[in-house]
Amino acid sequence: MDLRYGDSEPTDDERAAVDALLGPPTSFWEGAERSEADLRRARPSRDRRHLLLPGLLAINDRVGWISEGALAYLCRRLTVPPAEAYGVATFSPLFSVRPRPATVLRVCTDLVCTAAGASGLCTAVEERLGNGVHLERSPCLGLCERAPAALVTKAGDPVRTAVSAPATVEGAVLAARAPDSAPEEPPAETAVPQTGQDGLLLLSRVGAVDPSSLDDYRAHGGYTALRRAFALGPAGVARAVLASGPAGQGGAFFPTGRVWQAAASPPDHRPYLVCNAGESAPGAFRDRVLMEGDPFALVEAMTIAAYAIGAHRGFLCLRDAFPRATSRMRHAVEQARTRGLLGDDVLGRGYAFDIEIRRGAGAYVCGEETALFNSIEGHRGEPHCQPLSPAEQGLFGRPTAVHDVETLVGVLPILALGAPAYAATGTEKSIGTQLFCVSGSVERPGVYELPSGATPAELLSAAGVRENLRAVLLGGATGGFVRPDELDVPFAFEGRAGSGVVMAFDDTVPLPRLLLRIAEFFRDESCGRCVPCRVGTVRQEEALRRIVERAGAAAADDIALLRDVGRAMRDASMCGLGQNAWNAVESAVDRLGVYG
CATH class of the missing domain: 3.40.30.10 (Glutaredoxin)
Structure with missing residues (x-):
């Protein structure tokens, strides 16, 4: 591999940023001054590539961009080929390898x-x-x-x-x-119009507790669920969660309890727990609100999930665009560690678990599990074909359970209330409650919690939808548009809600340009690894741009092209980004007649 670092030297600030993360270099091979001892020993081999993204973030935070000298110094410290590190730095939209203002x-x-x-x-x-x-x-x-x-x-x-x-x-x-x-910024509860209402399970503490106080969290029922988990034992926790019927909230809808049972099965491999709090889908902000308003709940929920699968290390992956959520989660983790709720002996029960917070660098595709694993491990955040599920072979090749914030926090009321009481909420197939991010042409945008099986009409009524409503986008950019007369079909975990994103648009919003923005988003966020997505998202954006610029004239040929490209992306793309990039456009053409 190429370990030629070049002649560029880091500035003092760049060197200090890297050293603050990794510690000072201990030998010439890591960037210190040459000594006689360095001539008598080979370069140390350390597996620290997983610190590449944190190192790039440290440089970016200190200086504002990634210079050649800074990249070379980081690579020398981590024994990473500069060509590969350059690929990571240029993959993430947060970074720049050219000078820019601070x-x-x-x-x-x-x-x-x-x-x-x-x-x-x-x-x-x-x-x-x-x-x-x-x-x-x-x-x-x-x-x-x-x-x-x-x-x-x-x-x-x-x-x-x-x-x-x-x-x-x-x-x-x-x-x-x-x-x-x-x-x-206004407090997190301003994003929860239902604050103070009865019947809330996931949002009950947002606005009711001080997010910086562990004592206040415990006074409002915090850590009751973890004590219940220790009483049940790991297998009992997984059975209780499986019996309650919740599915993953991130769009895949695979039962959480079953994931835990699969991840806990291999006796000779310690599993990992990963909380994917990246939430970079347009219109999604429920995880941010939960982390800002009830951060200790996520720490407790991650501890329970890790206990159920036998993990001793968890990764909380946050968006770079959530500075307040990141700050509050860091404080919550530090407080829990100080009070014996994380670390070598959680609650004095002889169980060891700790959480490492990892910031992302703005890549939407890292919402896909294998892309997220690559990013944590220090590679480009590209998905890859994986014959085994993450519960069998995931992060660093070990069994891994991956959940989003809502899924994890949803475990707390199951254990605190008991599975039978929890199962009384929702519908027969979709038990419990679900969070919805409502935005756009409504009077009261924010995060809403409704029983599973509620309808979009009920949700938008609570949010105060405007009379001149033209279209509603369910499930975000990967979802589909519906007309105002199609809002009485219930949401369901296995159905229309998708990621819980609901965006309303009135007749003042130009839908053709909105569809073009969706196409631009997928073109920009495509990792480029597979041809159907790499080429298809570009062709989709080009066709929609031609339609918009011609104001809809002679659009029939471009719509036919869009259908062909959309089918190819859906059938042949490697991950969900390409497979779903055509959904919203297709629904707008067929259901709303946007270009008709």
Whole structure:
């Protein structure tokens, strides 16, 4: 492999950023001054490639971009070929390998923010900003209930962030020029219109507890479920969760208890637990709200899941666009570790488990399990064909259980209430409750918790849908559009809800341009590994752009092309990104007659 690092040297800041993560170099082979001892021993071989992405993030946080010298120094410290590290750095949209200002202002231009005027906001902000700020038109920032949204990151020690949402020209410019002077974000409960209502299971503590206080969390029933889990034993926990009937909430709908039983089966391989809190799908923000408003619940839920499968190490993978959620989860993990709720002897029961927080770098495709594993291991976040399930062979080749935040937190009421009581909620096939992220043309956007089997009409009624409603997108960018007269068909875990994203659009929103934005999103987020997705997403975006620019004239040929490309992507793409990239466009053409 290529271990030629080149002649570029890191700056003092770049070297300090890497050393703060890895510790100072111990030999010439790692970047220290040469000594006689280095001439008498070979280069140490250490398997630390999994620290590549954290190292890149550390450099980016300190300096704002990844220089050749910084990349070479990080590669020397980790014994990673620079060519491969360059591939990782250029794969993630968060990084730049070219010089740019230390302050980056990211303005969301995804679906809801576009409908709320993000394009005009970008133009106006760009005219006001000087050369000291880099403006990026960003995919979804997970702040859809406050669209349009902007996020400022100012590199340095420490890195500083600021959120402007709903963003105005003045607010975004102020945040970019002085992140420390930007107004504080509203509390997490403002994103939960049902705060204080009876019957909530997953959102019951959001707004009721201090998210920074472990004592307050325990006073509101926290760690009751973990004590119940220890009483049941690992196999008993898995059986209880399986008997309650919940499925994974991330879109695959595979029973959680069955995943745990499979991951716990191999006796000679210690499994891992991974919480995928990346949540980078347009319109999705439920995981962010849970982590901001009830962070200790996720720590407890991860501990229970790890106990059930026999894991001693868990990875919590967070989005780079969630600075407040990241801060609160770090605090919650540290507090739990200090109080004996994580570490070598959890609750004095002789069980060891700890959580490592990993930040992502903005790749939507890392929502797919194998792509996420690659990213954690220090490779490009590309999915790959895997004959075995992650429960058999996952992260670092070991059995792995992967869940999102909602799935894990949903385990707590099962154990706290008991499976029979929990099973009384919802429908026969879809037990319990589900969270929905409602945004767009509604009066009260936010995260809603409804019993499984509720209808979109009930959900939108609670959110205050506007009278001039034209279309509703169920399941986000990978879902499908429905008409206002199709909202009485119930949601179900195995049916229409998908990722729980519900976006409403009234007749003021130009749907053809919205579909073009969806196509642009999939084109940008495709990892490019398989041809059907790599080529198909580009062809889809080109065809939709031609239709929009011609205002729908002579669109028949392009629609026929879209259908052919869509079928090819659905049938032959390697992962769900390509397989579902045509869904929303197809539904808009067939159900809404957008180009008719």
